[in-house]
Amino acid sequence: MVQFHPLGIRGSGMILTEALLGLGGYLANSSGERFALKHAPAVGERAPRDIVARAAEEEIVSGRAEFVALDLRHLDGDDLKRRLSLTSHVIKTQAGVDPAKETVPVRPVAHRTMGGLLVGPDGATGVAGLFATGGCAATGVHGANGLGGNWLLEALVFGERAGLAAAQKEPPSAKGIEAQLEDERRRIAGLGDRPAGAERAGAIRSELGRLMRRHVGPLRDASGLKEAGNKISELSARYRQVGITNKGQRYNYELAAFLELESLLTVGGVIVAAAGFRDESRGAHYRQDRPTRDDARWLAHTVASFRPEGPAMTSKPVVITKWKPEGRRY
């Protein structure tokens, strides 16, 4: 799952700290209404990240706006500068506004992943000898809604476990690894022989970004996800027409972009398939056509496996010990 952060700043999309909301900042729509209060009457903008991000996205979609307004004008500007000097600097340089006089244009942006390579409690993946931890791994500690700071804890706790486990494990045969490396070297060297195709990696990557933003953001539904899936197939077909003009071995960023794009298309396809597979709403994943949480069917991890024709989806039950899921009321 992908977590969305409500405070992506105009321009770069860089996120501003939610401490701005904690200190009393407001979010307002184009008519000046504090829309978060509609979704969380008791806490407003201090509601969990997913609720605030979703509320902001709804205002943007329904109001045909590009941004919502982060209003800090009623706060003590000097105090803000003292406590959050870096953030104040970012607001000035990135959005180009003076938060004492104007509102700051923000919108929800993709933030962190909750999930990744399927690992056991010691970080072991399905590939012998490969361990993963942190943001690229699915340890399961974040559920569907990671809390700020927990990614660091995850990296510390599971990083140690994975490191110790890897150190104790008999290393896989160097010969096997060398052979795989040689295969990969040959594959990458072969890419240079591709004919200069009609497509460019940069254009496909930009389109993929816009597509994910439109259909796989904080608000999703079956038809949008279906369209996204079809478009990703189209983009993948176009990807095969991308040529590489740079034949150099040194600082070949064109080759790097080409290889990265393949991963982006693969992971993008997994995110779309998983969002379509999970026909309920939970945490950061929100389906407008299935707006409620379905604990009877979906107290489960989504598991995607690689297949040449596209990701195969299954689920794995969540083991619940102490903390039972409850209703969310704010």
Add this chain to the structure above:
Amino acid sequence: MQATFKVHRYDPEAGGKPTSQPYTLDLPEDATVLDGLFKIREELDGTLAFRASCNRGFCGECTLRINRGGRLACMTRVATAKNKDGEITVEPTRFVRVLKDLVYDVDRQLWQKIKAVEPWLQPNGGVQPEHEHIIPDEQLRAVRNAMKCYYCGLCDEGCSVIPFDNTFLGPTALTKAYRFIADPRDHAQAHRLRLVGEPKGMWDCVHCYEADEHCPRGIDPTARIIDIREKAVAMGVKSGATNPQVARHYDSFAASVKKTGWLDEGRLALETWGMRRIFGLLPVAWRAFRRGKLPIPYRHPKRPGAERIRRIFEKAERRPS
């Protein structure tokens, strides 16, 4: 908006000479130079190499020379940077070993110099403290400011000394040294001051303040260099924090101004270098003599108002430092 990027190209693999290649492209009004470079690489020429990471002035990776001045490409707007013919010159920084096009050897230029100042905390001889070491906010404010440095190397690029001597540690590394010298948890101050007091260290800075002009983080590296110089002089020769010549130079300078109201350069040279080493300065003296800058016989009379200057000194000396 149309702009022509004149980009430094060099490919050691191809063995060619460095050239400047023009690319003309259409960009949005608010585009940055980095946006332009990405557009060139993605749409016009996949062979162009440059480094970039955060794209928003937070990492210091895209330090380049833009129109012959050190800038971050991501923080430089094309609209304001281009000249009246719509041209922008983009080059690596000066005095670096270019690896390809706009990619240069940061290790040699920057990291080796930073490593030389031992950029790690050296606490009290490994003695385990009994409780957490809590430092008052005021004490850490200066350190925190220096910690904002992300090693973009722009201050080194602007430095007036490096063009003449690339072995000068430079403002980036000296700011890093300051960061530990000023840290109340560090116990290697005297050692550190000795380290940066070596030739090619802090005393080679000419305080032109270009570093402060170039720093995108508001750290003022020149002021930090002056801070560590003052610390070295305050800790003195006995502790080995500063080298004796520098201390003698300071003392002689002050003594001559205190006595006569102005600087006695002959005495300064003699007292700084000592009787034996002053003969090394004879060629300088000879050149000065030939240009009429060395009056013979050498006299150093008191300036009018010298008494007032002496009183200022005495007042300052009475004040606790």
